[in-house]
Amino acid sequence: MEDKNYIRERFFPHIWCPGCGHGIVLNNLLRAIEQLKLKKNEIVMTSGIGCSSRISGYVDFHTLHTIHGRALAFATGVKLSRPELKLIVPMGDGDALAIGGNHFIHAARRNIDITAIIMNNRIYGMTGGQFSPLSGYGTRATTAPYTNIDHDFDVVELAKAAGASFVARTTTYHVKEMADILKQAILHKGFSAVEVMSQCPTYFGRKNRLGDAVDMMEHYKNSTVRVGSKKIEKNPDLIERGVFVEKESPEYCSEYDKIIQKAMGTSA
Amino acid sequence: MAKPKCKELIINRDWCKGCGICIHFCPTNVLEMDDEDKSVAMRIEDCICCKLCELRCPDLAIDVVAEPKEKETEN
Amino acid sequence: MSNNIKFLQGNEACAEGALYAGLDFFSGYPITPSTEIAEHLSINLPKVGGKYLQMEDEIGAMCAIIGASLTGHKVMTATSGPGFSLKQEAIGYAVMAEIPCVVVNVQRGGPSTGNPTHVSQGDVNQARWGTHGDHSIITLTASNHQDVFAMTVEAFNLAETYRTPVILLFDEVVGHMREKLVMPEQDEIPLVGRLRTDCKEGVDYHPYLPREDGRLPMSDFGGSHRYNVTGLYHDMWGFPTDKPEAVRELCRHLVDKIENNVHSITRFKEYYLDDARTIFISYGSAARPTLHMVESRRRRGERLGLLELQTLWPFPAGLIREKCADARYIVVVEMNMGQIVREVKMAVKSPENVFLANRIDGELITPVDIRKFLRIIQGKGA
CATH class of the missing domain: 3.40.50.970 (Thiamin diphosphate (ThDP)-binding fold, Pyr/PP domains)
Incomplete structure (x- = not known):
């Protein structure tokens, strides 16, 4: 496998549980990067805290493993201070949308050229299975023993409303689509948000009697459709996958360069 | 055009955690779980090199090596 | 002009x-x-x-x-x-x-x-x-x-x-x-720039291995050295570790690199300490009325002095001990319930001679306020 070139092999096997979707995200993110022929020195991967965030330790880029929820804020500093670098920010659902929700919507609003990957396993895995803002009403978790009464976010709708100029969703079952979407997201100039539905068989699966990793991936296959599919009319419970937004919009770092020109009195 | 053939299906046993994803989703039923809960390629001759096992492996433990394409005959 | x-x-x-x-x-x-x-x-x-x-x-x-x-x-x-x-x-x-x-x-x-x-x-x-x-x-x-x-x-x-x-x-x-x-002229105040590694590309670079002088050369993100930065305890490459000896070493390093250099880090100003019997210790805006009071009472022959701290942490305990060795009274003037005074008490030989003069109502402490504290301390009544 060519993409072994991009990992720090000495840390494998990784810490994720058997069947964890996060490994599939890592697998196909590396393929996307390899297909884009990006140089290792031009990539900065910034992550926060949680199972998902451990991804940064495994890749041979400049890696910044930060504090819970703040990966996008750190990434904003890296990117604005050195715009030629490619910023990839993998986050868990709690990391990105609970403690880090503010940074998520504001990075999207700013349209800064960062690729945010929300590895949505609908649970806090590292702490042992507490409900997250994406667990959803009626689910179970160690802290929702009588079922969860918290409603979940729709990450795609949230990112769209916040102004992200690239918004997509895929799953760990749809691996070729995942690599393809990640490539588009990385190439996109502006803030890109990619939700990857990623199974946690250990906690979310077990607590909600969803079977093992295979069963959960079968569920991704059967409960999702390509965006715009007619099937959704008959079955509105189906979840759409694909690219929802891809638009040109002024990018933050480029806009700041114009501010510098204005301040220096060199603008045309 | 000839179907691609698998030359080798390498499974890194140190990295494989035996989740069974590759086995379940293999379209031609090439893989099986062994006594140590590791995936093994039992029927490599049936492999069509779709590489879905490699792409879906959460442990980055699988490497599907295809036979090089037959060289076109000289003329 | x-x-x-x-x-x-x-x-x-x-x-x-x-x-x-x-x-x-x-x-x-x-x-x-x-x-x-x-x-x-x-x-x-x-x-x-x-x-x-x-x-x-x-x-x-x-x-x-x-x-x-x-x-x-x-x-x-x-x-x-x-x-x-x-x-x-x-x-x-x-x-x-x-x-x-x-x-x-x-x-x-x-x-x-x-x-x-x-x-x-x-x-x-x-x-x-x-x-x-x-x-x-x-x-x-x-x-x-x-x-x-x-x-x-x-x-x-x-x-x-x-x-x-x-x-x-x-x-x-x-x-x-x-x-x-x-405004100081260019080059009037020396500047310390980023210390960057001279490790060439391909040579193993250790972002967390201190040199002999204790400094750690850095490598910019985007440069030729790729390493990990984490808030976890880590090894000399920046990768997480919980090995007891590595954790102990790093914790000690983080404390020692500063505490062992108190002398180099300490900045202060002193006024009339040579013959001072009462030494005020103050900092920030509170040092201004203190200095005013010290100077006005000096004119009346009172042997007052001021030690103005500019480095608060690491706490310059040695400096305080040395400067206050002969003082009868040490009065810490600060606008809080006594934060530096506690450190001063721990630093000096006779903590019973250390007093707090403070104001906590949102107004700047005045020379009159400080003078009142001093009279009480000296047993002269308010």
């Missing part, structure tokens, strides 16, 4: 000092009474090609400067009490990951929203102990604009030298007061 003389706010003097020191990335969030620092830099940073980033919250601003420091820039954020509380976790990250940065806290009354437009010096201990876990930190302060400028430059120098966050602990009076600043 020289155009090197400016009449400005302390907050603006801080911003000017930062620009002089080579600041090229600032991130902040509006908060009273520090906002003028952000405003001044939003105007002046882009003029020199630097960047001003207004983040969505205080935490984000702290995180953003850490990210920008890693690409090789000199960075700063500025805030006040509540914002300083919010930044603490990320300050701890910069301590652990050894990332140079400067954090300004223009103090106001607390706790909580407190007394936003009034002066206080209540965050002294928070600057030292605000983030969780064992660590050490550098904190500087100043009482006038010339020193605000100089200490700001020092803060950048120390941040680079020790690869650590440095806290600039100003207060509302100094921040908002307007007075004269004589």
Whole structure:
């Protein structure tokens, strides 16, 4: 496998549980990067805290493993201070949308050229299975023993409303689509948000009697459709996958360069 | 055009955690779980090199090596 | 008249000092009474090609400067009490990951929203102990604009030298007061630049292996060395470890690199200490009325002196012990319930001779207030 070139092999096997979707995200993110022929020195991967965030330790880029929820804020500093670098920010659902929700919507609003990957396993895995803002009403978790009464976010709708100029969703079952979407997201100039539905068989699966990793991936296959599919009319419970937004919009770092020109009195 | 053939299906046993994803989703039923809960390629001759096992492996433990394409005959 | 003389706010003097020191990335969030620092830099940073980033919250601003420091820039954020509380976790990250940065806290009354437009010096201990876990930190302060400028430059120098966050602990009076600043000439104050590794590409670079002199050469993100930065205990490559000996070594290193250099980090000013029987110890805006009182009573023959601290942390206990060896009374003047006085008591031989003169109502302590305290201490009645 060519993409072994991009990992720090000495840390494998990784810490994720058997069947964890996060490994599939890592697998196909590396393929996307390899297909884009990006140089290792031009990539900065910034992550926060949680199972998902451990991804940064495994890749041979400049890696910044930060504090819970703040990966996008750190990434904003890296990117604005050195715009030629490619910023990839993998986050868990709690990391990105609970403690880090503010940074998520504001990075999207700013349209800064960062690729945010929300590895949505609908649970806090590292702490042992507490409900997250994406667990959803009626689910179970160690802290929702009588079922969860918290409603979940729709990450795609949230990112769209916040102004992200690239918004997509895929799953760990749809691996070729995942690599393809990640490539588009990385190439996109502006803030890109990619939700990857990623199974946690250990906690979310077990607590909600969803079977093992295979069963959960079968569920991704059967409960999702390509965006715009007619099937959704008959079955509105189906979840759409694909690219929802891809638009040109002024990018933050480029806009700041114009501010510098204005301040220096060199603008045309 | 000839179907691609698998030359080798390498499974890194140190990295494989035996989740069974590759086995379940293999379209031609090439893989099986062994006594140590590791995936093994039992029927490599049936492999069509779709590489879905490699792409879906959460442990980055699988490497599907295809036979090089037959060289076109000289003329 | 020289155009090197400016009449400005302390907050603006801080911003000017930062620009002089080579600041090229600032991130902040509006908060009273520090906002003028952000405003001044939003105007002046882009003029020199630097960047001003207004983040969505205080935490984000702290995180953003850490990210920008890693690409090789000199960075700063500025805030006040509540914002300083919010930044603490990320300050701890910069301590652990050894990332140079400067954090300004223009103090106001607390706790909580407190007394936003009034002066206080209540965050002294928070600057030292605000983030969780064992660590050490550098904190500087100043009482006038010339020193605000100089200490700001020092803060950048120390941040680079020790690869650590440095806290600039100003207060509302100094921040908002307007007075004269004589802009130093270029090269008048020495600047410490980023120490970068001379490891060539392909050579194993250890971002967390100190040199013999204790300094750790850095490599910019985007450069030829790829390494890991984490808030976890880590090895010399920056990869997480929980090996007991590695954890102990790193914890010791983080504390020792600062505590073992107290002497080099200590900045202070002294007035009339040679024959002083009563020594005042003060800092920040409180040092101004103290000096006024000392000078006016000196004219009447009272043997008073002032030791003005500019480095608050690491605490210069040795300096205090030495300067106060012959003092009958030691009076700490500060605008809090007694934060530095506790350190002074621990530093001197006779803690029973150490007294607190304070004011905590949001108003600057006056020479008259201090004089009253002194009379009580001397047993002369109020």
